[in-house]
Amino acid sequence: MFKVFLFIMLILYSKFAYSGPFSDFKAGAGLSEELSSSPTERRNKPNSESIVQSRDALDSQNSEMWNDLQNELLGKNAKVFFVADVKIIMQDYIEEAHKVPLIVAIPKRLHNFNKLILLIENNPIQQVISLKPYRSIEAIGMNVRLEDDSPIRVAILDKDGNWNIGSKMVFVASAGGCSTPACDPAIEVCEPGIVGKIAVKEYEREAGAQRIKLKITHPMETGFVVDTDGEIIPEYFIKNIHVDDIDGPIADITTFAALSSDPVLLLDLSEKGQSVRVHVMDSHGLEFFSYKKDISM
Amino acid sequence: MQYFKNIIFIFIFLNSFQALSKNNFNIHPIEVSKNIYVFMGDNNDVNPKNGGAISNTAFIIGTKSILVIDAGPSYLYGSKVIEIIKSYSSLPIRYLVVTHHHPDHSFGLSRFIENGTKIIMAQSEINRYVKYGNRLLKQLKNLIGEDWFIDTKIVAFENENIKFPINVNLGGREIIIELYDQGHSEGDLIVKDLLSKTIFVGDLVFNERAPTIPHANINNWNKYISTIMDSNWDYLVPGHGKLIKEKEELLLTKYWINYIDKIAKKAAKNGMSPAEIFNKGIPEPLLKYKLAKETWIRDLPLLINKYEFE
Numbered sequence A: 001m002f003k004v005f006l007f008i009m010l011i012l013y014s015k016f017a018y019s020g021p022f023s024d025f026k027a028g029a030g031l032s033e034e035l036s037s038s039p040t041e042r043r044n045k046p047n048s049e050s051i052v053q054s055r056d057a058l059d060s061q062n063s064e065m066w067n068d069l070q071n072e073l074l075g076k077n078a079k080v081f082f083v084a085d086v087k088i089i090m091q092d093y094i095e096e097a098h099k100v101p102l103i104v105a106i107p108k109r110l111h112n113f114n115k116l117i118l119l120i121e122n123n124p125i126q127q128v129i130s131l132k133p134y135r136s137i138e139a140i141g142m143n144v145r146l147e148d149d150s151p152i153r154v155a156i157l158d159k160d161g162n163w164n165i166g167s168k169m170v171f172v173a174s175a176g177g178c179s180t181p182a183c184d185p186a187i188e189v190c191e192p193g194i195v196g197k198i199a200v201k202e203y204e205r206e207a208g209a210q211r212i213k214l215k216i217t218h219p220m221e222t223g224f225v226v227d228t229d230g231e232i233i234p235e236y237f238i239k240n241i242h243v244d245d246i247d248g249p250i251a252d253i254t255t256f257a258a259l260s261s262d263p264v265l266l267l268d269l270s271e272k273g274q275s276v277r278v279h280v281m282d283s284h285g286l287e288f289f290s291y292k293k294d295i296s297m
Numbered sequence B: 001m002q003y004f005k006n007i008i009f010i011f012i013f014l015n016s017f018q019a020l021s022k023n024n025f026n027i028h029p030i031e032v033s034k035n036i037y038v039f040m041g042d043n044n045d046v047n048p049k050n051g052g053a054i055s056n057t058a059f060i061i062g063t064k065s066i067l068v069i070d071a072g073p074s075y076l077y078g079s080k081v082i083e084i085i086k087s088y089s090s091l092p093i094r095y096l097v098v099t100h101h102h103p104d105h106s107f108g109l110s111r112f113i114e115n116g117t118k119i120i121m122a123q124s125e126i127n128r129y130v131k132y133g134n135r136l137l138k139q140l141k142n143l144i145g146e147d148w149f150i151d152t153k154i155v156a157f158e159n160e161n162i163k164f165p166i167n168v169n170l171g172g173r174e175i176i177i178e179l180y181d182q183g184h185s186e187g188d189l190i191v192k193d194l195l196s197k198t199i200f201v202g203d204l205v206f207n208e209r210a211p212t213i214p215h216a217n218i219n220n221w222n223k224y225i226s227t228i229m230d231s232n233w234d235y236l237v238p239g240h241g242k243l244i245k246e247k248e249e250l251l252l253t254k255y256w257i258n259y260i261d262k263i264a265k266k267a268a269k270n271g272m273s274p275a276e277i278f279n280k281g282i283p284e285p286l287l288k289y290k291l292a293k294e295t296w297i298r299d300l301p302l303l304i305n306k307y308e309f310e
């Protein structure tokens, strides 16, 4: 009798062991145990149930994470408004979670904002950037890492001291954008480049407006990745990017390892900058310049 | 104590059963022409069901020896292929041509080395296989489970400075192996069987499915497809997807690579973000390809980055 019982238990156990992590959205979940044990297990695509749950999660009332983030990053008494006109343009369903391109489109009423913070709620590193502008900015783009399905939030502080929050829910097919090496077997881009090489590109837009793109080669190690010998690769990332031109500063950006390796940043300025330059500092205190530094300055 | 033994027994039984059912490659060769067989890969992305066996593996039997084209994704796959070939012929498997270094084509090769088979592969591709193999292997294990890759090893080996093209005689049939460098990969090999007019082109041609471009030089690749279209064959075995008999079917690969290339160049010129292009959805003419969305989203940012910053 006992044997039969054990047998059934074992079968049940093996069934569970085989069901695999299911991608139902976990509102406010941190790095769950099942994810840290098998971070890249392929999950199911979002189903109707998980989509409803995710819609709920975008409501800050239902997010365990949001209140803490709000208090910590926007301030305890911050005046917060969830708005529809701040748009995060990115895929709903992400196959490759190490380099996910996104663009924040800022509505006209907010072009002259005071501060912008991008957050990924369910990442081990939640804050991606915090940007202080010195000019009118219409859009900001970047590549991010995603550990799991998550609400993405962009918080924009306007001239009146109000935080305008834009939100977007994304699903991740293969979790572990922060905790697995960025060397996808299909694309095989895993060669670490030279650290600190900076490229700045300027593109004309309509009516004298301009797009600036900058790429900085940097591993942006999260501190959550284990190398082939089983050792944790220590965190190492860009901490600050300062963008200016001959007329003075354009933007001062604090960055975190939730930005992808070799980060690409995009800024849409309302007015064209003149000879845009970039100055970068990383967590080892190394400094990189897109220009020849003049010692006398 | 008796209970304890039973528990252990049940445990071992269950585990071995799972291991077996999980690792079994259910592959059967189909005959393309007399003494030419192809194991069709699963026309999907690598997943825990197909064990990474997504590309085509073929073998050609002569009167003296056998030649295999592509090693599949793992040691287990290589073993299975060798086992099946032995049930068809007792002749030695003398040659393995690895068309390029991608894991789904190359990771089974150590099993063939054990078998005494001579490996024919472009030097650039051997270099990449050796350099990136272990990292990619680890990634694949994470993706679909360690069990699929039991005994799979990345081994360094020599190609004795082969100068392509080379001719190989399997007894009663002449095989020509040509190098198409800097096309789909840095060095793709094409195998031609003159007797049956069958050509094995690796990933220079994808059938039905979206071609992958991460190591590609689109210009050269395009020319190579034209060259293949103009050459004399009755049957063409692509790296992925079904056997091809009409040369017009090669236009599908051409169309995709030129399309994605054009969009990427335009995006790089205008400084567009992949997010803005993705936001418009997959271009309608590409929807008919299998894995269109996955491939589009994976490859387009790489190409844009290449044209914009390199």
Ligand SMILES: [Zn+2]
Pocket: B055, B102, B104, B105, B203, B239, B240
């Ligand atoms: Zn392939």
